[in-house]
Amino acid sequence: MPIRTHSGFSITADTTLADDRHYDVIYIPALWRNPRAVVRQQPELLAWLSEQAARGTRIAAVGTGCCFLAESGLLNGKPATTHWHYFRQFSRDYPSVKLQTKHFLTQAENIYCAASVKALSDLTIHFIETIYGKRVATHTQRTFFHEIRSQFDRQCYSEENKPHPDEDIVQIQTWIKANCASDISMQNLADMAGMSLRNFNRRFKNATDMSPLQYLLTARIELAMNMLQSTNLCIQEIANAVGYEDIAHFNRQFKHKTTVSPGDYRKTVRAKMFSA
Known part of the structure; x- marks a missing residue:
């Protein structure tokens, strides 16, 4: 009925x-x-x-x-x-x-x-x-x-992704987000946290469910997504700005993370921003 x-x-x-x-x-x-x-x-x-x-x-x-x-x-x-x-x-x-x-x-x-x-x-x-x-x-x-x-x-x-209590790792996460375009080694991060590399990798993975390198790469791609949306910089300039010297490597990393190329992503978000 x-x-x-x-x-x-x-x-x-x-x-x-x-x-x-x-x-x-x-x-x-x-x-x-x-x-x-x-x-x-x-x-x-x-x-x-x-x-x-x-x-x-x-x-x-x-x-x-x-x-x-x-x-x-x-x-x-x-x-x-x-x-x-x-x-x-x-x-x-x-x-x-x-x-x-x-x-x-x-x-x-x-x-x-x-x-x-x-x-x-x-x-x-x-x-x-x-x-x-x-x-x-x-x-x-x-x-x-x-x-x-x-x-x-x-x-x-x-409940599964609520903020974790490891303050040492939180500080490193904050630093990575603010400096993700820099040349960062995992050993440098471990030294900043005052830990051995093995212990740092273990604690970071336990706290965030991803490795420090995965977290860094994610931060770089997210920054690139924002720049593709909000700036007129060319893709090479954006790749350099988020820490990639090799644009081909940047393109592969971006597509692996988002399933689309940087150029296609920019076209999509720009079209949505300015469509009636």
Whole structure:
């Protein structure tokens, strides 16, 4: 039976909560105005969400739709976010949830919260990359999204990726980001941290889940991406500016990280910046 929305559109569902089906991703949309009354009138939906979460299905909610996840208990003791207008009410109604007011995206295992539709778009690109691979995700982003997307892992608060407590490594990370264009050796970094090279590599990997060299290369490519977007420097100049003397090596590293060449990346982001 079709469901008529407040805007007059009709939606015909092709399944029901009672159907035993596998889902790759479940999206929970935002509700108009105060969500409290609607959320608490849906016990069957709340139970179904808990069941799907237990199966490992990715569940993503946006804005006030995150209240369904909180009401079901799936966010107890876990990070979450919601629309900024409902921060105070959300904290009052769900005190056991770790509300992250400075993040547009949160992740706790297979449960995701997005504060806005734009953030949900970024999350969708992440899902596509996870399920279908980076090449398909990149093509989807370039084809269907008219504004520049933010990387999921840059803006998402995740239990798995929350800031680590190793202050010595944090200082090195900060220095690398500020000096990534310099000629940096791993031994120099170990000396700065006052550690042996072996111990430094071990502690850095434990803290960041990547080697110091991987972190340095990532910082250089991210700086190059910003420069391709915001400056008129040629690609050779940008390669030199982020620490690469060999432009061919820079091109390979950039494409390995982003799946597109520096030139194609610049065309894409410039077109999105200035398109109507």
